[in-house]
Amino acid sequence: xxxxxxxxxxxxxxxxxxxxxxxxxxxxxxxxxxxxxxxxxxxxxxxxxxxxxxxxxxxxxxxxxxxxxxxxxxxxxxxxxxxxxxxxx
Numbered sequence: 041x042x043x044x045x046x047x048x049x050x051x052x053x054x055x056x057x058x059x060x061x062x063x064x065x066x067x068x069x070x071x072x073x074x075x076x077x078x079x080x081x082x083x084x085x086x087x088x089x090x091x092x093x094x095x096x097x098x099x100x101x102x103x104x105x106x107x108x109x110x111x112x113x114x115x116x117x118x119x120x121x122x123x124x125x126x127x128x129x
Contacts, residue, residue: 073090
């Protein structure tokens with residue numbers, strides 16, 4: 041809605057775009073590799089992308105699907121992110 045924008049400082053932003061598919065601007069901005077289906081490419085069973093420290097899940101990872109898959113992938117992705125962060129310490 042016009043004139044309703046608000047800026048909120050944050051350390052982490054998670055974009056939930058529903059069934060719209062990956063935002064081309066995000067893919068280009070982070071120089072992410074994509075699959076032939078235009079989802080963000082990862083190794084099978086993983087959520088890390090071709091860019092160090094960048095992960096993907098849900099529609100951006102799997103493509104259009106049910107919200108229960110997005111929730112499940114979000115949880116699995118969080119575990120992979122946690123393992124990655126623990127390795128950095």
